[in-house]
Amino acid sequence: MIGRILRPVFALLLVPVLASCSAIGDVRRDPPARTAAPSPPPATVPAPPPSAGFDEVRAVRVAVAQRYDDPYLEFSDAAHGWALFAGCDGRPPDRSCPALLFSTLDGGRSWLQVRHPRPVADNQQLYTAPGLVVLGAEPHGWYASTNGGASFVRTAEVPAEWRAAQGRFQVIEATGRVGEWDGRRSRPLAAQPPVPGLDTVASSDDLLVAAGMADDRPYAAVSTDRGRSWQPTPVPAPDGAVSTLRVRVAPDGDVWLVGERPDRMDFPALWRYLGRWLPVPAESCPSRILSVAPVGAGRVAVTGPSGVGVVIDGRYTPVAWPLGPNHYLSLLGDGTLVARAPDETVLAVGPVGTRRWIRVVLVGE
Structure with a gap:
């Protein structure tokens, strides 16, 4: 389920906050052209010279009253992003301070205002994936757009489009089994990974990886035929306690296991998959x-x-x-x-x- 705060819970897209220095890594995907037709693009404030190590500062001023709180910015790739001004003076939107929505197609160099489908609501939320933006507006429900904000479809539950954006293979929350997305819902795979306490699944090219924790031990299995069969892969015992395993995939396809500690801000246990799971130490961490x-x-x-x-x-x-x-x-x-x-x-x-x-x-x- 999507979280109840104004920060996205990208089942793939966000890396979890994570303990001892041992043996770890995250991902996403090319949206269609947008057709939103709101107000003209605001003028871009001349960017100051790069400072504090920045190669570029893309600073834009938009037609938003100063009483608005800072916006929430979310990107689906280097070019496509959304911004939500969701309150004034630390309070939720009301009729004198409606939520304002903006989109960018050029990495934040310019922004266009898009009509918010429910600008007055509690707990405004913003999530984005390639070709998709999802807004939460309690108690009215969820609003999803796949055409750049030109139109939104309201749903009472988390939109199917958002669930689909979390990857072809997912752990089905209600059953704890691995499912494959068929365009409308996740259907359990006929062959399930031999992983006790299944927590997570992710894919990299032709490799599908499932992992979990049971009886304080890490377990993982891999499939090279898109989940039709599975091979258990031993995971060396971590240095210290681990409560949850996460599979993470690097941009170059490297697959990692992140072992979150009981205190998620402690340094995690890390393993890298190179035909087998290798603990990755982190001296001086x-x-x-x-x-x-x-x-x-x-x-x-x-x-x-x-x-x-x-x-x-x-x-x-x-x-x-x-x-x-x-x-x-x-x-x-x-x-x-x-x-x-x-x-x-x-x-x-x-x-x-x-x-x-x-x-x-x-x-x-």
Whole structure:
């Protein structure tokens, strides 16, 4: 289920906050052209010179009263994003302060206002996936658009389009079995993975991976025929307690297991799949973290109270990225790294080692 806060719970798209330094990584996908026809694009504020390590600052001023709170920004790839102004002076929208919705097709260089289907409601929510935007507006329900906001379809339950965006293979919440999405719903696979306590499933090319925890032990199985048959794959015991396993896929197809600790801010256990599960140590790692994400080339990026670092070759190394301890990392399907903080959104585009850091700013007049 989607969460009840104004932050998306991307079953794939978000990397969980995650303990001991042992053995880890996230993903998404190319939306159609948008046809929303709202007000003319606002003028772009001249971007200041890159600062604090940013290669570019995309700062845009839109026709929104200053009393509005900062917007929530969500991207589905490096170009396509949405922004929701969801309240004024810390209070939910009302008739004098209706929720305002904007979209961008160029990575935040310009924004178009889109008609919000239910601008006065409690607990406004925003979620996006390629070719899809979903709005929550309590108590009225959910509103989904697949045409760039030109029209919305209301549903009482989480929209099927959002469930479909979570991947072809999913753990069916009601049964705890692996299902395959058929366009309308997930149907249980005839062959189920031999994984006690199944928590998670994800795919990378022709490899499908399922994992879970039972009796304080990690379990995993893989399939190379899209779930028609499964092979158990032993997972070496972690250093310390693990409560939940997550399968994460890096942009280059690397598959990782993330072992969340009972205290999810403790450094996780990490394993990498190279024909078998190999524990990945993280010497010199911080004890506390906020987020972790695979970034390719066998590397895992970490943010937290100690700053930003990368696990590579079994060692944690601080890096001079323009991010702070409050940035939460996730990965989009096109390989874009997103870092969200309470007051900003940063996109990192390009291959590992040569990423460009872009700060996206959207402010009212």
